[in-house]
Amino acid sequence: xxVVSQHPSWVICKSGTSVKIECRSLDFQATTxxxxxxxxxxxxxxxxxxxxxxxxxxxxxxxxxKFLINHASLTLSTLTVTSAHPEDSSFYICSxxxxxxxxxxxxxxxxxxxxxxxxxx
Amino acid sequence: AQKITQTQPGMFxxxxxxxxxxxxxxxxxxxxxxxxxxxxxxGEMIFLIYQGSYDxxxxxxxxxxxxxxxxxxxxNLVISxxxxxxSAMYFCAMREKGGTYKYIFGTGTRxxxxx
Numbered sequence: 001x002x003v004v005s006q007h008p009s010w011v012i013c014k015s016g017t018s019v020k021i022e023c024r025s026l027d028f029q030a031t032t033x034x035x036x037x038x039x040x041x042x043x044x045x046x047x048x049x050x051x052x053x054x055x056x057x058x059x060x061x062x063x064x065x066k067f068l069i070n071h072a073s074l075t076l077s078t079l080t081v082t083s084a085h086p087e088d089s090s091f092y093i094c095s096x097x098x099x100x101x102x103x104x105x106x107x108x109x110x111x112x113x114x115x116x117x118x119x120x121x
Numbered sequence: 122a123q124k125i126t127q128t129q130p131g132m133f134x135x136x137x138x139x140x141x142x143x144x145x146x147x148x149x150x151x152x153x154x155x156x157x158x159x160x161x162x163x164g165e166m167i168f169l170i171y172q173g174s175y176d177x178x179x180x181x182x183x184x185x186x187x188x189x190x191x192x193x194x195x196x197n198l199v200i201s202x203x204x205x206x207x208s209a210m211y212f213c214a215m216r217e218k219g220g221t222y223k224y225i226f227g228t229g230t231r232x233x234x235x236x
Contacts (some may be wrong), residue, residue: 002168032222043212043226044166057221091164097222107154107173108222112166 001027004096006113014121020049021079021116023094029074034110035067038091050077068081084120092116123148125215127227134203135235141188142198142230144213150174154216155196156224157187161209169211172196203234 003026013019023033031052036044048069049057056069066088068080077096081088095110124147134140146155157169172180172187180187188197200207210231214224 034223038164043228046223049221076204093164093166095166099222107171108216109156109168109171109209110222110224112158113166115164115166 002098002109002111003027004094004111005118008116010115010117010119012119012121015085016083019084021082021092021094021118021119023077023096023113025075025096025098025111028096030077030098030099031074032097033071033077034095034097035069035077035079036095037091038093038115040091044093047079051096055068056082061088081118084118086120089118089120092118123150123215123217123225125213125225125227127213127230129230130228131233132146133233133235134200135209136205137202139199139201140203140232142200142211142213142232144196144198144227146194146213146215148194148195148215148218150218153218155187155189156214156216157185157196157198158212158214159207159209160212160229161206166212170198200232205234205236208232208234 005024007022035047047062050069050071052071058064071077093115095112096099099108127147144153153174159167170182170185172189182202186199210229210230213227217223
């Protein structure tokens with residue numbers, strides 16, 4: 001259980017084009033999903049929190065107009081990199097939150113997708 | 122401020138031996154959650170184990186166990202009977218307070234299992 005898929009797994013695009021990445025929770029509903037970016041040999045950097053039915057919450061320094069996030073349903077969030085440039089080349093990974101139990105013993109585990117490697121030429 | 126520290130950038134372990142990956146945390150919350158993830162070279166983040174601050178027992182999941190020492194604010198991951206497939210990057214994470222469900226991640230430890 002708790003499987004998250006991400007599509008595409010890799011994409012190469014030309015500078016100036018837009019790329020859409022999909023993140024789906026396959027066997028559970030997720031009101032909250034997260035989008036991360038990871039540079040080689042580094043930890044994950046949170047870009048934004050995606051909430052079903054409302055606007056995404058972006059981390060400081062992340063351009064919301066460049067990285068458009070839509071959480072249209074309880075199982076799907078999309079990240080669109082608009083007007084991509086070579087500096088946007090990176091590994092993008094999403095996660096979906098699965099919460100169980102009641103406070104204070106509740107767990108909120110993030111289950112991650114396999115990631116998308118974006119290369120902008 | 123909340124913080125996760127992983128002091129071991131890299132570790133080696135012989136196949137079939139046990140290894141401990143260190144993680145210390147800092148928080149003023151009474152209720153918090155700690156997580157360990159494995160990231161193999163493929164890139165996927167695989168959830169391994171969870172420890173809640175109110176859990177009295179150390180969490181265990183198969184060959185993974187969490188040595189939770191609340192007073193020391195440490196949550197070390199113990200992998201028993203290491204396998205070659207355990208070679209990966211390991212991240213410790215803590216759920217942020219405030220109801221955002223965000224995680225704070227450590228910098229990771231790269232584990233290499235030797236045959």
